[in-house]
Amino acid sequence: MSIFSFRRAAWSPYVAGVIIGLLQIPAFLLMNTALGASSSYVTVAGTLASLFDPGITRIEYVAKHLEGAKNWWQVALVVGIALGAMISSRLGGTARTGVSRAWGRVASARPSVRFPMAFAGGFLMLLGARIADGCTSGHGISGIAQLSVGSLIAVTAMFTGGILAALLFFRRI
């Protein structure tokens, strides 16, 4: 079977890495920006929050995330990620239900433990990404490819924090 067969459960990480790296071409040439994911959370959260607190749009940081094509391009990008993964998992026979069985090994798969962890993890992830002004995509994949010094600092800190958390909170499997 071809390495690109849609029905395979897994592709080589090197093939996937090249595909993701090549996505910089449309990002730079069509959108005049680099690949990123985490600022879309500000666009969505800010839009939803403005329904209850119209004053939030007076925060300059929020306002600049609500206007313009680039912000909605990134929101569409992350929606597209979910759609692409959904189709790929259906084709590859790897659609999931419940939570990953990895959680039962490293911590607990019980909803009373896993759901609060997922919430806390998501919260810290975006709080951190917004403080650092980028995530695994914006600082990691795009920042280092642009030789950005700040991105090198952020990615080093990210892996340090991640490895420390794994040592402190999880069992080795």
Added chain:
Amino acid sequence: MSVVTAILIGLAMGFVFGFALEKSRVFEPGIIVGQMQMRNFIMLKIFLTAVATGLLVLTVMSLYGVKMHPKPTLAMADLVGGMLLGVGITVAGACPGTVLAQIGAGYKDAWITLVGGLLGALTFSYAEPALKPVLMSASSGKLTLDGLFGAPFWLVAVPLALVLIVSLLALERWRPWRNELGERADGVTSEALLLTESAPDQAHTVHP
């Protein structure tokens, strides 16, 4: 560009991105946490391959005069934010992008990670005016390695890409990717299953 065009381009690019994330298995919590436990290297392989590809793509584009978009260098914010992001990635078993792939593939807890992420972004948005002078004021500009060395982009990017490619070849020899998938392609490998089969929730007490 109209917002509608931007959204269509974003959906198309995201679809390819999500397809690659799912096929490569890097969105799996077992693989992301496994990377942070330094026992599974699929995440690092994809990450470094994407960086090496990006370096070469941007080298070509820089020769045609395409403008780069490096982020401002804010050492303290990069350090503090990066650490919190890393802790969050491990606890969530996801990144801000891969959580959407988890939702697409069907993991239920990923919806909660997403809600947590939206509230994290909202909290930062409200705190940003107060945090800005503390964490984000002392910018040293948009520093890049090529700028620091006073060299053209390609002169740093091409050698770095070659170093990454050689490192990846060595990493693959040491840890072939097929051995890291696990039989259900979720990063839970069979040794781990053998260890914990009898008592899934007391894995830490099992000492064979």
